[in-house]
Amino acid sequence: VREAVVSTQSTGFRVQAPPEETSQKKDDHSYTFDLAVVGGGSGGLACAKEAAKLGAKVCVFDFVHPSPYKTTWGLGGTCLNVGCIPKKLMHTASIYGELMEDAASFGWDDAAKNDHSWSSMVGSVQGHIKKQNWSLRIDLQEKDVTYYNEYAAFVDSHTLKGVNKRGKEREVTANKIVLAMGGRPNYPDIPGASEYAITSDDIFSLKYNPGKTLCVGASYISLECAGFLHGLGIDTTVMVRSILLRGFDEDCAQKIGEYMEAIGVKFLRPATPTKIECVKEAADGNPPELKVTFLQDGVEKSETYNTVLFAIGRTPLTSKVNPDSIGLKYESNGKVPVNEAEQTNVENVYALGDIIKAPELTPLAIQSGRLLARRLFGESKLLTDYQNVPTTVFTPIEYGCCGLSEEAAIAKYGAENIEVYHTKHTPTEQVVREPSERDGFNYAKMVCVKSENEKVVGLHYLGPHAGEVIGGFALGLTMGATKSDFDRLVGIHPTSSEVFTTLKITKSSGESIEDEDC
Amino acid sequence: FQTFQHYFKRINLSMLRSIVRPLIRAVTPSRSVGSVTTLTSEDEFDEAFNGPTPTLVDFYADWCGPCKQLSPILRKVVEAHTKEVNMLLVNVDEFGDLAHEFDVMSIPCVKLVKEGKVVGGFVGNKPEEKLVEFLDKELE
Numbered sequence: 001v002r003e004a005v006v007s008t009q010s011t012g013f014r015v016q017a018p019p020e021e022t023s024q025k026k027d028d029h030s031y032t033f034d035l036a037v038v039g040g041g042s043g044g045l046a047c048a049k050e051a052a053k054l055g056a057k058v059c060v061f062d063f064v065h066p067s068p069y070k071t072t073w074g075l076g077g078t079c080l081n082v083g084c085i086p087k088k089l090m091h092t093a094s095i096y097g098e099l100m101e102d103a104a105s106f107g108w109d110d111a112a113k114n115d116h117s118w119s120s121m122v123g124s125v126q127g128h129i130k131k132q133n134w135s136l137r138i139d140l141q142e143k144d145v146t147y148y149n150e151y152a153a154f155v156d157s158h159t160l161k162g163v164n165k166r167g168k169e170r171e172v173t174a175n176k177i178v179l180a181m182g183g184r185p186n187y188p189d190i191p192g193a194s195e196y197a198i199t200s201d202d203i204f205s206l207k208y209n210p211g212k213t214l215c216v217g218a219s220y221i222s223l224e225c226a227g228f229l230h231g232l233g234i235d236t237t238v239m240v241r242s243i244l245l246r247g248f249d250e251d252c253a254q255k256i257g258e259y260m261e262a263i264g265v266k267f268l269r270p271a272t273p274t275k276i277e278c279v280k281e282a283a284d285g286n287p288p289e290l291k292v293t294f295l296q297d298g299v300e301k302s303e304t305y306n307t308v309l310f311a312i313g314r315t316p317l318t319s320k321v322n323p324d325s326i327g328l329k330y331e332s333n334g335k336v337p338v339n340e341a342e343q344t345n346v347e348n349v350y351a352l353g354d355i356i357k358a359p360e361l362t363p364l365a366i367q368s369g370r371l372l373a374r375r376l377f378g379e380s381k382l383l384t385d386y387q388n389v390p391t392t393v394f395t396p397i398e399y400g401c402c403g404l405s406e407e408a409a410i411a412k413y414g415a416e417n418i419e420v421y422h423t424k425h426t427p428t429e430q431v432v433r434e435p436s437e438r439d440g441f442n443y444a445k446m447v448c449v450k451s452e453n454e455k456v457v458g459l460h461y462l463g464p465h466a467g468e469v470i471g472g473f474a475l476g477l478t479m480g481a482t483k484s485d486f487d488r489l490v491g492i493h494p495t496s497s498e499v500f501t502t503l504k505i506t507k508s509s510g511e512s513i514e515d516e517d518c
Numbered sequence: 519f520q521t522f523q524h525y526f527k528r529i530n531l532s533m534l535r536s537i538v539r540p541l542i543r544a545v546t547p548s549r550s551v552g553s554v555t556t557l558t559s560e561d562e563f564d565e566a567f568n569g570p571t572p573t574l575v576d577f578y579a580d581w582c583g584p585c586k587q588l589s590p591i592l593r594k595v596v597e598a599h600t601k602e603v604n605m606l607l608v609n610v611d612e613f614g615d616l617a618h619e620f621d622v623m624s625i626p627c628v629k630l631v632k633e634g635k636v637v638g639g640f641v642g643n644k645p646e647e648k649l650v651e652f653l654d655k656e657l658e
Binding site: 074127128130131133134137138141142149 | 579580581582610611614615618623624625
């Protein structure tokens with residue numbers, strides 16, 4: 001406990017006070033902390049704070065090694081600093097551009113789309129992030145969680161060694177250890193990649209407008225970045241090896257690709273980059289000129305871009321935590337296998353968040369962090385439910401979903417046992433705007449199991465406000481709602497969400513879902 | 519006259535300034551003008567913290583509205599004060615460890631330091647009169 005410094009008495013000090021040795025511990029053990037958390041992101045912080053609330057003595061290690069582009073950030077993990085938050089903000093910025101175009105049809109005559117200021121947007125976004133970094137740090141202090149801005153690794157199963165940015169080391173012992181270090185973006189093994197290209201680690205704080213950009217990858221990260229860059233008026237190309245959004249519903253993934261192409265995002269597919277060279281260095285606030293050589297259909301081609309962004313996958317930081325010293329089991333891709341209680345093969349070591357095989361989503365990490373803390377230090381026995389976790393891809397046409405994709409449902413229940421209801425829809429907000437290439441893509445789909453009373457096992461929505469539409473309906477899926485439950489529900493009009501209360505046409509009937517006539 | 523003109527042509531405004539200013543300074547009552555700097559390294563902080571001149575450490579952040587209001591007024595008060603006092607602006611995003619050491623929990627946070635000790639301070643934006651009052655009292 002630190003002494004209050006704001007007083008007229010002289011209490012100046014320059015040395016960090018160590019945690020008190022005499023404070024109560026939760027269980028009978030001789031370690032300094034009841035819980036040490038490695039990783040100060042969504043999952044780690046939620047776990048640490050919940051444990052502290054339950055009376056445990058907790059510390060959190062968080063440290064960000066700069067990216068190859070030398071970007072670094074503060075407390076809060078991927079979501080706050082280089083993920084969900086800046087992504088959603090920049091996606092929102094690009095949607096504003098679209099809405100300004102549509103505003104004219106609503107009578108805003110002067111709503112011409114102006115030039116977008118990249119640096120102004122980055123300033124706003126980073127200002128918010130830094131404010132949150134600060135708040136999180138203060139929050140930990142207020143909740144009596146010790147925070148070490150150090151890179152931690154195992155010495156043994158109860159001892160962690162932290163190293164700060166000046167190389168100073170500290171050893172800490174803990175009864176339980178939770179690993180929640182998350183992951184970092186992958187770079188391909190081709191010349192010039194780490195020297196000249198950037199990743200999602202860097203785009204959200206880029207000091208200059210990225211200019212003509214190539215996004216490599218078919219992940220949601222690649223498509224979301226390409227989407228908002230294009231929306232901000234930037235010449236954007238996506239390079240894809242095969243299919244888009246692997247793991248997501250194929251039908252919807254395809255429609256997303258078609259929409260992005262329709263609005264002008266360029267696609268190079270199938271293609272893979274083989275080399276990146278710098279033609280002109282970045283200077284005076286301007287981006288560099290990079291020559292990208294790639295193979296498309298077996299033919300070698302090249303093109304010049306100002307920015308190349310790799311979004312080809314992420315790897316958990318498991319290998320960096322010295323896992324072999326404690327015999328921690330982990331897979332070649334870094335994922336740590338855990339049981340349903342997030343426990344690893346090492347009895348007192350747990351893992352959650354992006355480093356385990358589960359949907360890599362902030363609310364899931366937070367939920368599992370909190371429930372784990374309650375099981376370890378409280379009376380709870382509640383386990384995290386990893387089924388039916390809803391999510392949204394914030395591409396220019398948003399895609400929200402919960403439950404199984406159509407393919408996964410067919411694989412699980414058999415094609416004859418699946419009934420798919422679907423429809424196109426036009427949100428009322430869009431009926432007045434001028435006809436454009438954006439029309440005709442809004443779509444809703446419900447996947448049902450015939451033998452279980454048409455129980456709804458998958459919900460899919462393409463259109464605006466996808467997260468808001470799907471979020472509430474996820475409750476229906478977790479509670480076992482059937483098609484007739486949805487039919488009995490009275491929707492709100494006029495909204496997009498009501499589309500799920502009036503689905504009539506099945507895929508199996510072959511009926512058209514197109515608008516017939518005016 | 520030609521010689522006079524030749525020499526006078528070479529006298530320009532900046533030359534005049536460099537003659538007149540010291541003259542004015544010599545005849546006006548002296549004022550201890552403290553320095554106002556923004557911290558660039560932790561070593562710089564140690565110097566200010568341990569030094570004999572009282573220093574007002576202004577912990578701030580770029581995203582903090584009240585900080586943006588307080589800092590210029592504080593600077594004005596520091597520069598106008600008759601007693602010598604320096605002002606040191608510390609960006610908490612850059613120097614988070616320092617802010618943590620000094621228990622800065624919310625900003626703007628101002629601490630008066632001198633000879634290795636914290637001798638006073640306050641949190642939050644304050645009107646100019648209160649700042650003058652604070653400095654007057656603490657520098658007695």
